[in-house]
Amino acid sequence: MNITTLTARTDTLVVTWTDSTSTPFPTIWLRDNCPSGLHAETHERLLDLLSIDEAPILTSAAIDGETAVLIYADGHISRMPISLLNAHRPGQSRFDAADISAQHWRADHGAANISRHAAAFILADDFALKNWMQDTAKFGLTIVDQLQDRTNAGVEIAERIGFLRITNFGSTFEVVNKPDPNNLAYTSVALPLHTDLPNQEVPPGYQFLHCLANEAVGGGSLFADGFAMAEDLRIEDQEAFQLLCDVAIPFRFHDENADIGVYRPVITLGSKGEVIEIRYNAHLAGIFDMPAEIMPAYYRAYRAFMAKTRDPKYRLTLKLKAGEMVVFDNRRVLHGRDAFDPSTGFRHLHGCYVDRGEFFSRLRLLMHETDVAIA
Numbered sequence: 173m174n175i176t177t178l179t180a181r182t183d184t185l186v187v188t189w190t191d192s193t194s195t196p197f198p199t200i201w202l203r204d205n206c207p208s209g210l211h212a213e214t215h216e217r218l219l220d221l222l223s224i225d226e227a228p229i230l231t232s233a234a235i236d237g238e239t240a241v242l243i244y245a246d247g248h249i250s251r252m253p254i255s256l257l258n259a260h261r262p263g264q265s266r267f268d269a270a271d272i273s274a275q276h277w278r279a280d281h282g283a284a285n286i287s288r289h290a291a292a293f294i295l296a297d298d299f300a301l302k303n304w305m306q307d308t309a310k311f312g313l314t315i316v317d318q319l320q321d322r323t324n325a326g327v328e329i330a331e332r333i334g335f336l337r338i339t340n341f342g343s344t345f346e347v348v349n350k351p352d353p354n355n356l357a358y359t360s361v362a363l364p365l366h367t368d369l370p371n372q373e374v375p376p377g378y379q380f381l382h383c384l385a386n387e388a389v390g391g392g393s394l395f396a397d398g399f400a401m402a403e404d405l406r407i408e409d410q411e412a413f414q415l416l417c418d419v420a421i422p423f424r425f426h427d428e429n430a431d432i433g434v435y436r437p438v439i440t441l442g443s444k445g446e447v448i449e450i451r452y453n454a455h456l457a458g459i460f461d462m463p464a465e466i467m468p469a470y471y472r473a474y475r476a477f478m479a480k481t482r483d484p485k486y487r488l489t490l491k492l493k494a495g496e497m498v499v500f501d502n503r504r505v506l507h508g509r510d511a512f513d514p515s516t517g518f519r520h521l522h523g524c525y526v527d528r529g530e531f532f533s534r535l536r537l538l539m540h541e542t543d544v545a546i547a
């Protein structure tokens with residue numbers, strides 16, 4: 173959008189746009205973001221904010237082509253691109269190409285409707301990669317299929333996105349029934365719906381579980397959208413929802429090599445009050461130690477969330493086949509599996525994680541790339 177007039181007030185520039193709306197820009201912000209304060213190559217800010225006045229005095233403002241020329245009482249002259257002013261109007265949330273809002277789902281979505289993407293296309297083509305990543309960001313759960321029958325085939329897909337997240341379980345891990353397990357995942361018992369590693373300061377973002385074999389009786393997978401469960405709880409039981417947001421509980425994992433724990437709430441909200449993270453793992457929740465006065469109410473709230481994880485209304489079930497990989501936002505979608513009988517056949521999943529930051533960085537770059545390609 174273009175500018176019709178600029179009005180210089182002492183400590184504010186008022187911009188009137190061609191749609192006749194107007195936006196005030198405080199002069200401290202204009203000076204803080206003056207392009208002359210940035211390093212030419214890295215675009216990092218070199219300006220020392222404390223070196224300027226807290227309310228720089230603007231003496232004149234004029235439009236020169238695509239820039240606003242601003243002159244200050246201390247002699248500074250700024251050339252502010254109009255596009256910069258337009259893109260960063262105060263009070264208006266920043267346009268983010270990769271800001272995909274979560275589309276919540278429940279059992280009625282149907283496991284057959286989980287979006288599927290073929291591995292070969294994701295590997296070969298950036299458009300296919302972008303489409304798959306957009307679906308994964310929106311639903312928090314997709315399936316990549318037709319993977320090659322190689323242990324690393326799933327990891328290669330994850331690496332199309334970015335760096336793997338290394339944890340105490342390694343950069344990749346084998347979900348198989350093993351002797352001396354340090355984790356229930358490495359047994360054949362049922363795993364009720366959970367998120368992985370809530371005991372980490374930042375739990376891993378996207379999880380990739382590539383199925384190499386699933387021959388045993390049992391071993392079906394379950395998934396539920398934690399955001400949908402939390403949003404329903406917010407409506408049905410506001411007090412429980414609030415306690416799950418407010419009270420940090422202990423999560424801890426320890427074995428011979430690690431002892432990793434944090435206090436965090438089950439539900440974390442974003443700056444607009446929306447649910448942005450679920451931490452829920454009944455096996456890793458530590459010993460609750462909130463004050464006794466709130467403990468009964470907290471247990472009631474925790475059990476209300478737990479009951480949702482058991483409610484078929486939220487659950488999608490499927491049995492992974494060799495060559496399929498589930499990809500899900502581990503900070504949103506809970507996953508679990510049915511028990512299996514290892515004497516009836518081999519079951520092997522190969523897994524890894526990629527954090528949300530890496531994921532959205534890649535998605536933004538892909539969106540710029542394809543914007544340019546279309547234009």
Ligand SMILES: C[N+](C)(C)CCCC[C@H](N)C(=O)O
Binds near residue numbers: 345357367425455
């Ligand atoms: C998938 N992998 C086996 C690596 C980790 C499994 C983590 C699940 C476990 N209950 C926890 O949160 O520690």
Ligand SMILES: O=C(O)CCC(=O)C(=O)O
Binds near residue numbers: 363368393507508521
């Ligand atoms: O075995 C599975 O299907 C899932 C394993 C799991 O839940 C985990 O590794 O956290």
